[in-house]
Amino acid sequence: MVTGAVFVDLSAAYDTVNHRRLLSKILETTRDTRLTELIESMLENRHFFVELGGKKSRWRRLRNGLPQGSVLAPLLFNIYTNDQPKSVDTRRFIYADDLGIGAQATDFKTVEDRLSNALAELTPYYEENHLRANPSKTQVCAFHLRNREAKRQLKPAKSRLKSRKSFLKSVPPLGTPSISSERVTRWEERLDNLPSATTMELKASEALPPGADTNYAVWKCLNRIRSGVGRAKATLAKWGYLNDGDVVCDCGIEPQTMQHLLICPLLEQPCTTSDLAEFNEKGQKCVQLWLNHI
Secondary structure (H helix, E strand, O other): OEEEEEEEEEOOOHHHOEHHHHHHHHHHHHOOHHHHHHHHHHHOOOEEOOEEOOEEOOOEEOOEOOOOOOOOHHHHHHHHHOOOOOOOOOEEEEEOOEEEEEEEEOOHHHHHHHHHHHHHHHHHHHHHOOOOEOOOOOEEEEEOOOHHHOOOOOOOOOOOOOOOOOOOOEOOOOOOHHHHHHHHHHHHHHHHOOOHHHOOOOOOOOOOOOOOOOOHHHHHHHHHHHHOOOOOHHHHHHHOOOOHHHOEOOOOOOEOOOOHHHOOOOOOOOOOHHHHHHOOHHHHHHHHHHOOOO
């Protein structure tokens, strides 16, 4: 599965709240005229001036915005934006001026289309409510386990949300030489601190390990055996999918654990973690044996 997310940030969000629309939404939400009038009295007759270089401007009346630092400001802003449109096949996560839109599908194109539709529906809403997206802080990200497409970026249709610049900014992959070498160094340090029994014999590298050029089913099975986390019978019993009496391997000798897969008598020759890391002939035969089981 591929999960895509757009994190929308609003420019000067609290300062752009229209008082008339806010009071209308509060009344519609609470059906309490006295509460609405109380909040109106808190927002009205607020004035400000600007001081710069020892000079002051004349007093001006605030006709929009919420009191900065007020404990009610986030709550009032939540009410103000609670009627944001929700697109089909997406999920929203909202707190105050931060909005996350998530979509999930089996392919990147579907996720991109769903996010594009969600953003297109937000455009008229933001214009109607005097809200503006912040291009520099709005990001789109992809979350998945497809190593072959590790650098794939989501590219929803460009949208303009009350800004002269394009609203979307994709999060770039960490591919610069300095960042790449730093990640390798940190990974090597982490491996050095692990017990030898738990260390996979793969050299720290930005490149995919051997076996990456195989089909997805083989690649998936290989990495499950490499990591020691897969659908071995003992594991399935631990997860509650099998009874404890059904964990004996097909060889009939002992419980089928992830470790047993490497030394099972059904193999022509025992396989080691080095064989899996190199994906040599022994490693390939081990994967082929368990391809439809793990």
